[in-house]
Amino acid sequence: MNIVAGFDVGSLTSKAVIMKNGKIIGSHIIKSKPRPKDSADAALAGALADAGISREDIKYCIGTGYGREKIEFVDELVSEIKCHGKGARWMMPTAETVIDIGGQDCKTMRIDKDGNIGRFSTNDKCASGTGRFLEVMAKVLNVDIDELGKLSAKAKDPITLASTCTVWAQADVIKYINSGVPIEDIGAGINTAMAGRVAILVNALKPEGDILMTGGVAKNIGVVSTLEKLIGKRIKRARKADPQIAGAIGAALLSMEKMAS
């Protein structure tokens, strides 16, 4: 059996994807544990159960993400930028620009027809413009992170956050909550602040062709729609797979290429 796997052990979530002959047969997302090794083990166990196979069936696997170096059972390590590029092109064969917002960083990249990366840029050392920013804000608002994105559509008078620094913004949000500002308006302000940070990075790269967003934040409709306005271009939605597992898909696809070579 030509079965391969890809792991993306990130700072917030860990993802595993198992592929057979170019098709996903199992995947799993977990909230990352303190130790990357434990995260990889748990994600793998979930994906194996999903695929109904055992670990021995996997012929090759590639690891990516911040915890990649601690995954014991991978055959090779590859950067998440390369994996997201590869995964994005598989999810949408016309994609030429990829925006990936991960737990602790944000990346934009140009890719060629094979999903190989060209120019790319990443955010500075700061939590603003990352999934961690949204996670912290959702916690302060006491809403589920998946619900945060939907608040933008219900907002009537969105707030403006004076700072995109996660710590200062958190203080601002608490102030608005205490002043009785509707939660929708605060949520919309958070999504806009996030989109604003990402837009700077995207515009600097001069995006061309179809734009695809990957990573967990791609599921936040509030951020995506504001980002579209700010960059003046449409961001396409991939239906082929969950955008959050794009990096793990890319890692699995690279494993396949390795098997074929």
Next chain:
Amino acid sequence: MNVFHDAANQVEFDSITQWKKEGKPVVGYTCSYAPAEIFHAADILPYRLRGIETDGMEVGDTYFGPFICSFPKCILQLAGKGKFSFLDGAIITPGCDGMRRLDECWRKAGEDINGIVPDYFYYFDVPHKSENHGMAWYVEEIKELIRSIESHFKVKITNDKISAAISEFNKGRRLLAEIENLRTRDDVVVSGTDVFAATVAGTVMPRDEYTKELKKWATALKKRKTSLSKDKHRVMLVGSISDEIDLFELIENTGKAIIVGENLCFGIRYEGNEIKEDGDPVAALAEHYLGASVCPRMYGKYKERLAMLKERIVRSQAQGVIMQNIRFCDLHGAENALFERDLEAMGIPCLRIEREYGPHIDIGRMKMRINAFLERMESSEKRAAASAMSAEVSVSA
């Protein structure tokens, strides 16, 4: 080689202890625009101030505040913690505004923390233009520096002594240029990490000892046969001030890259050229240090700096350029963006990263970006090889 790594990886090392035992003074300086030969001529050890070994920032943050480059802050932190207690003097130079502020921050910190300002503490001004009055001003600054050293240390710095110092420094420059040539070959026998350690060591070691050690090392290198560049991407490292050997290691320890050149404040860009050994030695020093305009602190010389970088890329066969700038380093932050625009247009892949200096270097984030960049280089090289092959096939057909 260990002698260079010892000097490059420690603030205080054996040669300094020995120098001090002989009762001779050490004077720290902050910028590559300070003519170290003047101190050598007075039998004073010129010691380039560094930020390595910083393990906190309470002193640096107190006097500098948060919105400034971490390099001068690290120097102040080390001074505040007594790490530079071996210094008999220090001269501060306005390499950039952050470094200029080190002068006032160090003096102010000295009011609160006893004994951290050396007895001899001097501000050495450097113009931002080399033309006309800029050069005349700089010559005057050197002469004033000479007078000041003579007065404080009770020494006489004659033109003959300066000429002898230039001659001694030039020996090291020639040897570094020879080593630099080895890095341009198809098979590179020396790592970028080792060359950089040797270059940094030259800014802190007694020069006679340095020349002797460098000669031994250069001779040994020329006999080396094992290629370190096989199957590796040849990269150049440029940007903000760096004396961090571990930054070079971070790149080369990926196992996928060799650094074949650097354009850094501590690097070969100053040491590669000799200083004229005939005529007025002060004029020769001024011409060398101010005339080259190799740092973005100098006005209106971007085209010259780009041309120099291109020439070095071609000579070293670098296939990609890693550009780093320390946060709040506007000079290199802006220039890196221009370099990236112009080099990418020529088909040279570039990676631009903003980072903190030294102990604050965020290794995880840096590693991910460097690895991704090397993967990008691999793809471009494969594409180039494939198109070259198809062109060859169509020609032979």
